[in-house]
Amino acid sequence: MGINTERDIEANLQIGPTDLGQVRLFIEGDGIEIPMDFAPEEAEEIAEEILAAAKAARLVADR
Template sequence: MGLNTPSDEETDLMIGPTDQGMVRIYIQSTSVDLPLDFSPEDALAIAEELSAAASMAQSVGTK
Protein backbone atom coordinates (compact mmCIF):
# COMPACT_ATOMS: atom_id res chain seq x y z
CA MET A 1 0.00 0.00 0.00
CA GLY A 2 1.30 3.44 -0.89
CA LEU A 3 0.27 7.04 -0.35
CA ASN A 4 -2.14 7.00 -3.29
CA THR A 5 -3.76 3.63 -2.53
CA PRO A 6 -7.32 4.07 -1.20
CA SER A 7 -8.33 2.18 1.94
CA ASP A 8 -11.65 1.51 3.65
CA GLU A 9 -10.04 0.62 6.97
CA GLU A 10 -11.16 2.83 9.85
CA THR A 11 -8.35 4.11 12.02
CA ASP A 12 -8.17 6.17 15.22
CA LEU A 13 -5.40 8.72 15.59
CA MET A 14 -4.50 10.28 18.94
CA ILE A 15 -1.75 12.83 19.52
CA GLY A 16 -0.54 14.16 22.85
CA PRO A 17 2.32 14.63 25.29
CA THR A 18 3.64 11.76 27.39
CA ASP A 19 4.71 11.95 31.02
CA GLN A 20 8.29 11.45 29.76
CA GLY A 21 8.38 14.73 27.79
CA MET A 22 7.80 13.12 24.41
CA VAL A 23 5.00 13.62 21.89
CA ARG A 24 3.08 10.44 21.11
CA ILE A 25 1.21 9.74 17.90
CA TYR A 26 -0.95 6.71 18.59
CA ILE A 27 -2.53 4.86 15.65
CA GLN A 28 -5.12 2.17 16.31
CA SER A 29 -7.23 0.07 13.96
CA THR A 30 -8.40 -3.51 13.69
CA SER A 31 -4.98 -4.55 12.35
CA VAL A 32 -2.63 -1.98 13.93
CA ASP A 33 -1.86 -0.81 17.47
CA LEU A 34 1.09 1.55 17.01
CA PRO A 35 2.41 4.07 19.54
CA LEU A 36 5.07 6.38 18.05
CA ASP A 37 7.07 8.66 20.38
CA PHE A 38 8.94 11.73 19.14
CA SER A 39 11.03 14.43 20.76
CA PRO A 40 9.32 17.84 20.82
CA GLU A 41 11.73 19.03 18.12
CA ASP A 42 10.91 16.10 15.85
CA ALA A 43 7.19 16.59 16.51
CA LEU A 44 7.46 20.22 15.38
CA ALA A 45 9.24 19.11 12.20
CA ILE A 46 6.46 16.55 11.57
CA ALA A 47 3.85 19.27 12.12
CA GLU A 48 5.58 21.45 9.50
CA GLU A 49 5.58 18.55 7.03
CA LEU A 50 1.88 17.89 7.70
CA SER A 51 1.08 21.56 7.14
CA ALA A 52 3.03 21.63 3.87
CA ALA A 53 1.34 18.43 2.67
CA ALA A 54 -2.09 19.83 3.55
CA SER A 55 -1.35 22.98 1.55
CA MET A 56 -0.26 20.91 -1.45
CA ALA A 57 -3.35 18.70 -1.16
CA GLN A 58 -5.61 21.77 -1.12
CA SER A 59 -4.03 23.07 -4.31
CA VAL A 60 -4.52 19.69 -6.02
CA GLY A 61 -8.17 19.64 -4.94
CA THR A 62 -8.85 23.05 -6.49
CA LYS A 63 -7.56 22.17 -9.95
Protein backbone atom coordinates in the same frame (compact mmCIF):
# COMPACT_ATOMS: atom_id res chain seq x y z
CA MET B 1 1.21 0.15 -1.94
CA GLY B 2 1.94 3.85 -1.78
CA ILE B 3 0.64 7.09 -0.42
CA ASN B 4 -1.96 7.34 -3.20
CA THR B 5 -3.33 3.83 -2.68
CA GLU B 6 -6.72 4.04 -0.97
CA ARG B 7 -7.67 1.50 1.69
CA ASP B 8 -10.96 0.95 3.46
CA ILE B 9 -9.55 0.71 7.00
CA GLU B 10 -10.88 2.56 10.01
CA ALA B 11 -8.42 3.82 12.61
CA ASN B 12 -8.32 6.34 15.42
CA LEU B 13 -5.48 8.80 15.92
CA GLN B 14 -4.67 10.36 19.28
CA ILE B 15 -1.91 12.92 19.76
CA GLY B 16 -0.56 14.11 23.09
CA PRO B 17 2.40 14.54 25.40
CA THR B 18 3.82 11.66 27.41
CA ASP B 19 5.02 11.85 31.00
CA LEU B 20 8.59 11.49 29.66
CA GLY B 21 8.45 14.71 27.62
CA GLN B 22 7.80 13.04 24.28
CA VAL B 23 4.96 13.63 21.83
CA ARG B 24 3.01 10.45 21.13
CA LEU B 25 1.00 9.64 18.03
CA PHE B 26 -1.20 6.69 19.02
CA ILE B 27 -2.89 4.86 16.16
CA GLU B 28 -5.53 2.30 16.99
CA GLY B 29 -7.20 0.14 14.39
CA ASP B 30 -8.88 -3.22 14.08
CA GLY B 31 -6.78 -5.39 16.37
CA ILE B 32 -3.69 -3.18 16.29
CA GLU B 33 -2.23 -0.38 18.42
CA ILE B 34 0.77 1.64 17.26
CA PRO B 35 2.37 4.10 19.70
CA MET B 36 4.89 6.39 18.02
CA ASP B 37 6.96 8.64 20.29
CA PHE B 38 8.89 11.68 19.08
CA ALA B 39 11.07 14.32 20.65
CA PRO B 40 9.35 17.72 20.64
CA GLU B 41 11.65 18.93 17.84
CA GLU B 42 10.77 15.92 15.70
CA ALA B 43 7.07 16.48 16.37
CA GLU B 44 7.41 20.08 15.20
CA GLU B 45 9.05 18.88 11.97
CA ILE B 46 6.18 16.42 11.44
CA ALA B 47 3.66 19.20 12.07
CA GLU B 48 5.39 21.34 9.43
CA GLU B 49 5.25 18.45 6.96
CA ILE B 50 1.54 17.97 7.65
CA LEU B 51 0.88 21.67 7.06
CA ALA B 52 2.88 21.61 3.82
CA ALA B 53 0.96 18.54 2.64
CA ALA B 54 -2.36 20.22 3.47
CA LYS B 55 -1.33 23.28 1.46
CA ALA B 56 -0.33 21.10 -1.51
CA ALA B 57 -3.58 19.12 -1.26
CA ARG B 58 -5.59 22.34 -1.40
CA LEU B 59 -3.79 23.33 -4.61
CA VAL B 60 -4.68 19.97 -6.18
CA ALA B 61 -8.30 20.22 -5.03
CA ASP B 62 -8.62 23.77 -6.39
CA ARG B 63 -7.67 22.75 -9.95
